[in-house]
Amino acid sequence: MSGSSAFASVATGVVNVSLDPKLAWYLTRSTGLVLLVLFTFSTALGLLSSVSKAGGRVPRFVATDLHRRMSLMALVLLVVHVAAAIADNFVEITVVDALIPFRNSYRPVFLGLGTFAADLMLVLIVTSLLRHRMDVRAWRSIHLLSYAMWPMVVLHGLGTGFDAKKVPVVAVTAACVLLIVVLTTWRVLLVPTATGLARTAALLGLPVISLALVLWAVAGPLAPGWSKKAGTPPPPPKVSAPSTGVAGGAP
DSSP states (O other): OOHHHHHHHHHHHHHHTSSOTTHHHHHHHHHHHHHHHHHHHHHHHHHHHHHHHTTOOOOHHHHTHHHHHHHHHHHHHHHHHHHHHHHOSSSOOOHHHHHSTTOSSSSHHHHHHHHHHHHHHHHHHHHHHTGGGSOHHHHHHHHTTHHHHHHHHHHHHHHHOTTTTSHHHHHHHHHHHHHHHHHHHHHHHHSOOSSHHHHHHHHHHHHHHHHHHHHHHHHTTTSTTHHHHTTOOOOOOOOOOOOOSSTTSOO
C-alpha cells in the first residue's frame, strides 16, 4: 500500500470509529476555525515581538516559549483538519490535494489558499528546527512569509466554509481581522519604517484593504449564491435503477 493510500485509510478509519456520519465535517470546520484563532494569535505575537525589539516592554516568553507552544498546537490541529477533510465523503480530497494547491475542482481558489497556507506552515516549522544551521538573514526572510499565511487562512475559511454566514463564525473572523489590523497599525506607528512615505502608505492602505475585505465578504461568502460563484461543482446526476422486468418492467 502506498503512503497516500495508507494515510487516506487511516484518516477514514478515524472517522468511522464514530456512529456520527457528520463527524468528519464537524472536525473539519471546528479545527479550521480554531486554526484561524491560533494563526491570528501567532501573527499577533510576531507583531508584538517586533514592537518589543523597537523598545517596547513585551516579556521574552511571549515571543519564544508561547509562540512555540502555539505553533505545536497549530501543527496538531492542522493534521486533524487535513485528515478530516480527506475522510469527509462530501468533497473528494486526496493527500495530493492537501499538498499541492489549486488542483482540486471544489472551490479551487479558496481550497488552494488553505493548502498553500498549510505548505507555508510546514516550511516555517522545518526552518525553525534548522534555525541554528541557517543564515540569520535567510531565516528571517523565510519567516516573513508567516504574515502572508494569515490572510490566506482568513480567505480560505470564508471561501470554503458552508457555515461562513453563521453569527459565531462571522464574529470570530471579524475579531481576528480587527486584532491584526489594530496591531499592524500599532506596529507601523511605533516601529520606524524606511521613509515617512512608506509609513503613510501603510497607514492609508490598512483601512482600504480592510474595507475591501468587508465588501468582498458581504457580496461574496455572506451573500446568497456563493456556493456556485466559488466554484462548487454541481452534484452528480442520479442514475435510475435498471428495470428488472418484474412488476412494471418489460412485458
